[in-house]
Structure formats: C-alpha cells, structure tokens
Amino acid sequence: MAGAAGRVVRRWYPSVLRSSLQVPALQLHMSKTAMRASQKDFESALSQVKRLKDPGNEVKLKLYALYKQATEGPCNTPKPGVFDLINKAKWDAWNALGSLPKETARQNYVDLVSGLSSSSDSSSQVKPEADRKQPGYETLVVTSEDSITKIMMNRPAKKNAITIQCLRVHKYQPSSSFSPTHSDVPSEMYNEIMLALKAASKDDSAITVLTGNGDYYSSGNDLSNFTDIPPEGIEEKAKSSAILLRDFVDCFIDFPKPLIAVVNGPAVGISVTILGLFDTVYASSRATFHTPFSHLGQSPEGCSSYTFPKIMGPAKAAEMLIFGKKLTAAEACAQGLVTEVFPDSTFQKEVWTRLKAYSKLPPNAMRISKQVIRNREKEKLRAINAEESRALQERWLSDECTNAVMNFLTRKAKL
Numbered sequence: 001m002a003g004a005a006g007r008v009v010r011r012w013y014p015s016v017l018r019s020s021l022q023v024p025a026l027q028l029h030m031s032k033t034a035m036r037a038s039q040k041d042f043e044s045a046l047s048q049v050k051r052l053k054d055p056g057n058e059v060k061l062k063l064y065a066l067y068k069q070a071t072e073g074p075c076n077t078p079k080p081g082v083f084d085l086i087n088k089a090k091w092d093a094w095n096a097l098g099s100l101p102k103e104t105a106r107q108n109y110v111d112l113v114s115g116l117s118s119s120s121d122s123s124s125q126v127k128p129e130a131d132r133k134q135p136g137y138e139t140l141v142v143t144s145e146d147s148i149t150k151i152m153m154n155r156p157a158k159k160n161a162i163t164i165q166c167l168r169v170h171k172y173q174p175s176s177s178f179s180p181t182h183s184d185v186p187s188e189m190y191n192e193i194m195l196a197l198k199a200a201s202k203d204d205s206a207i208t209v210l211t212g213n214g215d216y217y218s219s220g221n222d223l224s225n226f227t228d229i230p231p232e233g234i235e236e237k238a239k240s241s242a243i244l245l246r247d248f249v250d251c252f253i254d255f256p257k258p259l260i261a262v263v264n265g266p267a268v269g270i271s272v273t274i275l276g277l278f279d280t281v282y283a284s285s286r287a288t289f290h291t292p293f294s295h296l297g298q299s300p301e302g303c304s305s306y307t308f309p310k311i312m313g314p315a316k317a318a319e320m321l322i323f324g325k326k327l328t329a330a331e332a333c334a335q336g337l338v339t340e341v342f343p344d345s346t347f348q349k350e351v352w353t354r355l356k357a358y359s360k361l362p363p364n365a366m367r368i369s370k371q372v373i374r375n376r377e378k379e380k381l382r383a384i385n386a387e388e389s390r391a392l393q394e395r396w397l398s399d400e401c402t403n404a405v406m407n408f409l410t411r412k413a414k415l
C-alpha cells in the first residue's frame, strides 16, 4: 500500500486496462464537471489504485467503468464485436452505468478505492473477491465472507433481467418444502438463484444477501423468455414456467436464515414483488420500485397480492400492483416495503458495515427468531404463490401479454 515501507508492490492492472486506469494528470483537467467537489479525492484515488494488490477482474471492470463515467459521462462508443471479449466486457461495464451522473460516478470510484485500500490494509490474508467466488454459476457471482453469503445477479448489461431455461432441459418435479426444482443443467438465473439459496441455507453463513451488479438491482423477468417456444407449444411453456415460478418463489418463502435485499438501483417486476418475503430491504437513494403488471398484460406474483396489502395497506398496494405506480426509494420506505434508504454515494459502505455487524449475532437465535416470525404464515404464502402462478399461466397466453412483450422486444415500448 501507499507508504508501506519496504513492501514490494505488485502492479495488478493488466495492459488492457492500464491505459484507462493510469491516467495522466492532464486528462483530469479536461472536464469542468470532473473538477467539482471531490476532484482531489478522485485524483488521490487514481494514484492509490495503481498501488493496490490485484482486486480481481470484476472489481477492475467496475473501476474502469466508474472512471470512464466520471470523466466522459455515459458510454459513448460503439459496442465492440462479440469476439473482442476484453473490450466488450469493459464496454458492458461502462454501458451498465447508464445515465449515472459524473459526480456520483466519481464519488463511487473514490468509495470503491477507499474500501479496497482499507480491506487490503487491514488484512493481507484476505483473498480477492475473484478467488472467494463460488464456482459453477453463469449468471450470478456468489461469495461467502464474514459469515455473509452474497448472491449477486450478474447480467449488468441486461439490467440483471432474470432468464429462464428452455423447456427442453427443464424438468418438472412437484415442489416440496425446500427442494427447488431445477434441471440437470442449471444454467439460467431463476434456477441459479434457487441453487444459490439452497446452498446458502446449508452453508455456515449467518445471513444471506441478494443484490445486483451494475446500475440496476434487476429489471425483473427477462422478456425474451417469451421467445423460446419449444416444439411442444406455448401452452406447455406457460405450464412449465408457472411451475418454475412457483418453485422459485417457494425458495424465498422457505428460506431459513435472515435474508436481506441490498437494492443497489432500480428494481422491476418480480425483483420487487419478492421483497415482501425478505426480512430486511436496504435501498440506495437511486433505487426505484416498479411493478407494471397491467402494462404487460400480466398479474402480480411473488406473494405480493398478499404481502403488499399487508405491508402498505390495500389502497397503496393497488396503486402499485394494478396501476403500476413506480415508487422512489423514499416512498417505498415510507410504505414499509423498504427498511432503510442510504445515500447512493455511501450506500455500499454503510450497508456492508451494518451487515457485518449483524452477521456476528448468534446465528441460531436469528434463525429461530425468523422461524417464529414466519412459520405461521408459510402455508398461506405457499397457497397464494400457487394461485398467483396459476393466474399468470393463463395471462401469458393472452393477447394483452403477447402484444406488450412484442412491443418491448421490437423496441416499440419501454416501461
């Protein structure tokens, strides 16, 4: 680290990123916006970053994206070809920041570097996140540290939209208490989240966190799930999807440990409705909460037809679930859907400090407390989940739904 006498510092940033991270001082002066508030902190973070130990590719991409956003604003270069893997990964990371303001990007860069510096200062034994990452997931990054298992949805370029497996490899098994139905080839996000939850329910962590990578928490169901129609026909796909949905939501109903949502940005659809099944929901001030089911010709899931009226009262729930009213983080907190809102610039730091403290509480006591709070509702929640899934199975076959999805996929409509 900086000033660490006699320590040999390995330069970790590879040549492909070096040109962007090793910034000549002059470049810092190119934008007036980049000169405001924390310019000094930003400059110091830029030089600090060169002395850090390798934080892993994922973090390097985050740093790259934030640097570009802070200095140039939203992604403004053409998307590299699919085979240009490194530049495509960099482009995706930058593009995923959407319209994040330069100021916020600069602050997030400074916060990220400061977090990396302090963790690398406090323990040279800590493995970089890439090393702690549990293998076998394609759409998630799952890590366990400090008695916390973190499940991070990791399709930032697609706003963490949740993908389904096609019918050909999805196997139906009746849902049981905590045995997610998944295929032998669990490559897509619904299945991977179920697998990650199942693993977290058995590992030695005290609490489990679901969060998103990039500027979104999640944009909900990936609407291209509607396009992969198997030879068996759309009715069969709707049927197997309803089973998948029911099993997915059952995993949240039955999850035995404290489950915390770290809502890092906007949330849409099913990523919002299942929040009613979490124990705690922390939101960045940038987060929004949107359930545009009627717009999509669909109906509520995730037990929200029961949890939302219970949490916020029937009138407010109807505005969200029937009329698709989008809530800001502050509004969602006032309605009781969100536990606490943190300023976006300090969100990660404050939330993880809080969670680390909670994760030191006696794990068995936390599990029992959750059981006591949740158990008498479980049967009811499962029945509601099954009913909502059945209603959706029919909705997915309706013209209203087909037209709404086609409008999105042909880019005629966004939310």
Ligand SMILES: CCCCCCCCCCC/C=C/C(=O)SCCNC(=O)CCNC(=O)[C@H](O)C(C)(C)COP(=O)(O)OP(=O)(O)OC[C@H]1O[C@@H](n2cnc3c(N)ncnc32)[C@H](O)[C@@H]1OP(=O)(O)O
Pocket: 098, 157, 158, 159, 161, 162, 164, 219, 220, 221, 222, 223, 224, 225, 226, 234, 237, 238, 241, 245, 268, 269, 270, 271, 292, 293, 296, 298, 301, 396, 408, 413, 414, 415
């Ligand atoms: C036959 C039956 C099959 C049924 C299968 C069902 C399985 C279970 C379903 C459970 C029920 C769940 C319901 C829901 O979750 S409803 C909510 C669905 N979500 C949406 O309607 C959001 C759609 N997305 C948007 O409106 C916008 O993308 C958004 C406002 C989120 C962001 O806009 P922005 O302009 O900032 O960014 P882009 O639109 O350019 O997005 C970047 C790229 O990401 C792609 N994207 C984003 N969200 C989705 C999504 N939900 N589905 C698919 N693709 C998504 C977007 O297309 C861009 O891609 P490209 O860069 O390739 O263009």
